[in-house]
Amino acid sequence: MELRIERLSKQYPNGVHALKDVSLTIQPGMFGLLGPNGAGKSTLMRILATLQEADSGTAHLGGVDVLCDKDAVRRTLGYLPQEFGLYPKVTAAEMLDHFAVLKGVVDARERRETVRSLLEQTNLWEARGRRLGSFSGGMRQRFGIAVALIGNPRLIIVDEPTAGLDPAERVRFLNLLSALGENAVVILSTHIVEDVSDLCTRMAIIDRGRIRLEAEPQAAVQALRGRVWRREVPREELPAFEARHPVILTTLAAGRTLVHVHGDAPPDDSFEPVEPDLKDVYFTAMRGIRLGMDGEARPEVFAPREEWEPGRELHQPPPAEAVAPAEEPEAPAEDMARRDGAPGDAA
Numbered sequence: 001m002e003l004r005i006e007r008l009s010k011q012y013p014n015g016v017h018a019l020k021d022v023s024l025t026i027q028p029g030m031f032g033l034l035g036p037n038g039a040g041k042s043t044l045m046r047i048l049a050t051l052q053e054a055d056s057g058t059a060h061l062g063g064v065d066v067l068c069d070k071d072a073v074r075r076t077l078g079y080l081p082q083e084f085g086l087y088p089k090v091t092a093a094e095m096l097d098h099f100a101v102l103k104g105v106v107d108a109r110e111r112r113e114t115v116r117s118l119l120e121q122t123n124l125w126e127a128r129g130r131r132l133g134s135f136s137g138g139m140r141q142r143f144g145i146a147v148a149l150i151g152n153p154r155l156i157i158v159d160e161p162t163a164g165l166d167p168a169e170r171v172r173f174l175n176l177l178s179a180l181g182e183n184a185v186v187i188l189s190t191h192i193v194e195d196v197s198d199l200c201t202r203m204a205i206i207d208r209g210r211i212r213l214e215a216e217p218q219a220a221v222q223a224l225r226g227r228v229w230r231r232e233v234p235r236e237e238l239p240a241f242e243a244r245h246p247v248i249l250t251t252l253a254a255g256r257t258l259v260h261v262h263g264d265a266p267p268d269d270s271f272e273p274v275e276p277d278l279k280d281v282y283f284t285a286m287r288g289i290r291l292g293m294d295g296e297a298r299p300e301v302f303a304p305r306e307e308w309e310p311g312r313e314l315h316q317p318p319p320a321e322a323v324a325p326a327e328e329p330e331a332p333a334e335d336m337a338r339r340d341g342a343p344g345d346a347a
Contacts, residue, residue: 001062001154002027003048003185008057010043010209018043020209022057030181032196032203032217033189034282040209041189042082045159048187049079061155061185078148078156078184082163086140088133092124095132096146103150118146122176138169145176156186162195174198197278205285212285215293220281223291228280229261229271248283262289 003026010019018040035041046052048059050070059066066073086095093115100111119125122142127135135143141161148156158177162170178199180186188195196203197217204214213220228248233241235257238250242259245267249260260274261267262284274280284291 001185003059003061003066003155003187005048005059006057008044008047008059009055010040010047010052011055017209019047019054022206022209022211024204024211024214026185026187027202028181028183028185029202030178030186030188030200032200033187033206034191034193034196034203035206036191036286038208039191039206041191041206042159043209044206045079045081045157045187045189048155049077049081049157050074073155075151076154078145078150078153080141080144080148080156080158080161082160084144086132086143089131091129091131092119092135092143093128096143096150099147100150105150114150118149121149122146123172136169138165138173141165141169141173142176145173145180149180152183154184156180156184157189158187159189160191161188162190162192193279193282205282207286212288213281213291213293215291217278217281220291220293221276221278223293224262224276224280224284226273227262227264228274228276229263229266230258230274231261231271232256233259246287246289248287248289249280262287 003024005022005024005026008019008022009017011017022040022044033041033044043052047054048066050066050073054067057067061073061076064072064076090098096115096118097111100114105111105114115128116125119128122145124139124142124146127139132140132143145158145161148158161177162173165173174195177186177188181199181201188200190196200217202215203217203220205212215223238257238259241247242250245259246262247259248262251258251260260280260283261271266273281291
């Protein structure tokens with residue numbers, strides 16, 4: 001079963017185009033949706049999770065029309081939003097049992113088995129009697145995944161799941177997500193490049209509502225080999241240097257300012273070749289420079305760095321309102337269960 005999205009668009013009342021003709025084909029496994037904050041990731045995730053309406057376009061999960069047959073989608077959907085509320089004084093086992101009831105698991109024995117299985121799968125069984133208010137950020141995210149997995153969903157959406165996690169919790173959570181991709185379409189929406197490089201077999205880069213690149217991460221890195229050059233630049237010379245060269249990445253290493261420049265050849269003999277990684281791919285795509293692959297957006301005219309910022313289209317001044325309207329705060333238990341496919345959810 002695949003998820004096919006075709007020419008999906010969404011414009012908010014304030015004039016912001018959150019999505020512009022987004023088309024993607026997502027096979028079972030881990031798919032990374034990578035982009036800066038405000039790029040349209042959460043809008044796309046909420047439309048696929050039946051929480052928002054699209055203005056135009058189509059989306060099909062196998063034979064199910066995602067935009068029209070919302071009840072059918074919710075029966076096979078697991079959704080972990082970027083933020084969600086939980087009752088802090090309720091234990092993990094009690095809350096998961098409650099969610100299972102809301103998801104239609106009415107048999108008590110089946111529900112006990114479901115709760116135990118999911119808490120073990122998310123490594124929370126030993127904490128089943130603890131109140132959710134005492135959970136760390138990583139434990140909360142793993143509990144959210146346990147909720148999302150009720151009912152064995154075929155489509156799992158996780159929105160910015162590792163933001164704010166410490167390194168150890170991030171590794172635990174990514175290992176959990178990796179196992180989920182064996183049996184379902186899993187969409188990982190994130191602005192953290194390492195999450196995609198560590199997990200995903202395919203990815204898309206989205207910026208200002210448009211898909212810049214859809215590719216296999218390793219194939220995209222391979223396309224950049226021999227085209228990324230590095231040199232140290234004194235910090236006071238950086239603005240003038242960026243105005244002259246297609247700089248895709250600037251980093252500080254041990255007090256030195258290092259720049260990565262894209263080109264078929266080094267600008268001069270002071271540059272050395274560098275082995276690219278997914279960060280170079282990301283910033284190259286965001287810069288509007290083509291990698292020469294299928295699945296890329298139209299070519300962009302090179303612009304000096306002072307005319308460009310990550311998340312902004314080249315040669316386009318930033319609008320007065322550059323982000324989508326603030327979303328309403330997430331309600332606690334019942335609302336989260338509805339997002340994850342409970343019966344009776346309203347569009």
